[in-house]
Amino acid sequence: MEENYKLAKWLSGEMSEDELAAFEAEPDFVIYNKIKKYASELETPNFDENKTLSTILASPKKEIKTVSLAQNWFFRIAAVLVIGLGLFIGYQNFATSTEYAENGVQNSFTLPDNSEVVLNSGSKIEYKKWNWENHRALELNGEAYFKVAKGQKFEVHTSLGKVTVLGTQFNVKQRENRFDVTCYEGKVKVDYGETEIIITKGMSIAFEDGKSITIPENAIQNPEWLNNEMVFYQANLKSIIGEFERRFNVTLELKSNDNSQLFTGTIPSENIDIALQILATTYHLEPTKVSKNKIILKAVNAQK
Numbered sequence: 001m002e003e004n005y006k007l008a009k010w011l012s013g014e015m016s017e018d019e020l021a022a023f024e025a026e027p028d029f030v031i032y033n034k035i036k037k038y039a040s041e042l043e044t045p046n047f048d049e050n051k052t053l054s055t056i057l058a059s060p061k062k063e064i065k066t067v068s069l070a071q072n073w074f075f076r077i078a079a080v081l082v083i084g085l086g087l088f089i090g091y092q093n094f095a096t097s098t099e100y101a102e103n104g105v106q107n108s109f110t111l112p113d114n115s116e117v118v119l120n121s122g123s124k125i126e127y128k129k130w131n132w133e134n135h136r137a138l139e140l141n142g143e144a145y146f147k148v149a150k151g152q153k154f155e156v157h158t159s160l161g162k163v164t165v166l167g168t169q170f171n172v173k174q175r176e177n178r179f180d181v182t183c184y185e186g187k188v189k190v191d192y193g194e195t196e197i198i199i200t201k202g203m204s205i206a207f208e209d210g211k212s213i214t215i216p217e218n219a220i221q222n223p224e225w226l227n228n229e230m231v232f233y234q235a236n237l238k239s240i241i242g243e244f245e246r247r248f249n250v251t252l253e254l255k256s257n258d259n260s261q262l263f264t265g266t267i268p269s270e271n272i273d274i275a276l277q278i279l280a281t282t283y284h285l286e287p288t289k290v291s292k293n294k295i296i297l298k299a300v301n302a303q304k
Contacts, residue, residue, distance in 0.1 A: 099125045101142070104249030106226075111136075115154065116147040120173075120225055122246030143173040145223050160207065161192035171223045175239060178208040180215075184222055206233065228270045234262045237283060241297075244279070248272045249293065256285060256299035 015023060101107035101119035108118045112132040119125060123142025128135075137155040148154045150167035158174035161181075168186030173179070181190050182204040190197045192207045199205055204215040215233050224231040230243050237259040241252045247269050263282060267275050276287045276295070285297045 096126050096128055103246045113149045113151060115149045118145045118226060120144065120246070140172055140174060142175070143171070143225070145171045145226060161190060164189040164191070169222070175242060178206065178239060180204065180206040182223070224266065225269070228268060230267045230269045230275070232267070233264050235264070236260070236262055240279065244275065248275070251294045253294065253296045255296060256283070258299065259283065
C-alpha cells in the first residue's frame with residue numbers, strides 16, 4: 001500500500017526533493033519511468049471545449065458524485081499498470097527470441113509452428129515470433145538440426161549462405177569460413193553467393209573459402225553429432241580443434257607448424273581422452289593437460 005502511495009505522489013508531482021531523490025534510487029524506478037514515458041506518448045482525440053460545454057448544458061441535471069483524492073490516485077495507478085502490461089506483452093511478441101547452446105552442451109527447443117530444433121555446442125539462433133506463420137525465417141550462428149513442420153516456406157540464414165525448405169529434416173553448419181548443409185528428408189535449396197543448389201535426401205554440400213566441396217551421399221537418418229560423434233570431411237586441423245573446444249568446453253593450444261593435412265573420418269565425442277588420442281595419432285601430436293580446461297598439443301618431434 002505504501003508503494004502505491006509513493007507511486008501516486010510521484011505521478012501527481014507532489015513529492016518533495018528528498019522524497020523524489022529516494023524514490024529515484026529505488027530499483028523499480030527505471031520500470032516506473034519507462035511506463036510513464038510511454039504512457040505520455042499515447043495520442044488522445046482532439047478536445048472541442050465549446051461543443052462539450054453545449055452538450056453538458058443541454059443534458060438533464062444529475063446528482064454530482066465526487067471522487068476522493070485517494071480514489072483518483074488509485075485510478076491513475078491502475079491506468080499506468082494496464083498500459084505497462086500492454087507494453088510488456090507487445091515487447092514479448094515483437095522482440096527477437098534467442099536460443100543458445102553453450103560449449104559442452106546441446107539445446108533442444110520448439111519453434112512457434114512446432115518445428116523442432118537441436119542446437120549443437122557453441123551455437124545460437126535468433127528469430128521473431130510475431131507473424132511467424134507468414135514469415136518462417138531465423139538467423140543461425142553455428143550448427144543446428146531442423147525437423148520442420150509441414151507448411152509454408154522455412155528459411156535459415158547464416159553469414160555464409162541461406163537454406164530454404166518446405167517440411168523436411170536437415171542440418172546446417174556455419175563455422176568461420178565453412179558452410180555445410182545435409183538433407184535427411186525432402187529437399188532443400190542452398191544459396192551460397194551466386195550459387196544455388198537443390199539437394200535431396202542423403203545428399204550434402206559444403207563450401208569453404210568460396211569453393212564447393214562435394215561430399216558423398218549418406219543413408220544416415222540424422223546428424224552424427226546427435227549420437228555423440230564428430231564427423232569431418234576434408235577438414236583442416238584448425239576447424240577440428242574448434243569442434244573439440246566447443247564439444248568438450250576446453251581450450252586446446254596447438255604448438256605445431258605442420259598442420260596442413262586434411263582429415264576425413266569420425267571421432268567419438270563421449271570421452272575426451274579417447275577423442276584426443278585419435279586426434280593426436282592422426283596429426284603426430286602429444287596432448288598435455290596443463291589445467292582443468294586447457295590442453296597443449298605439441299608435435300611429437302618437438303618432444304625429442
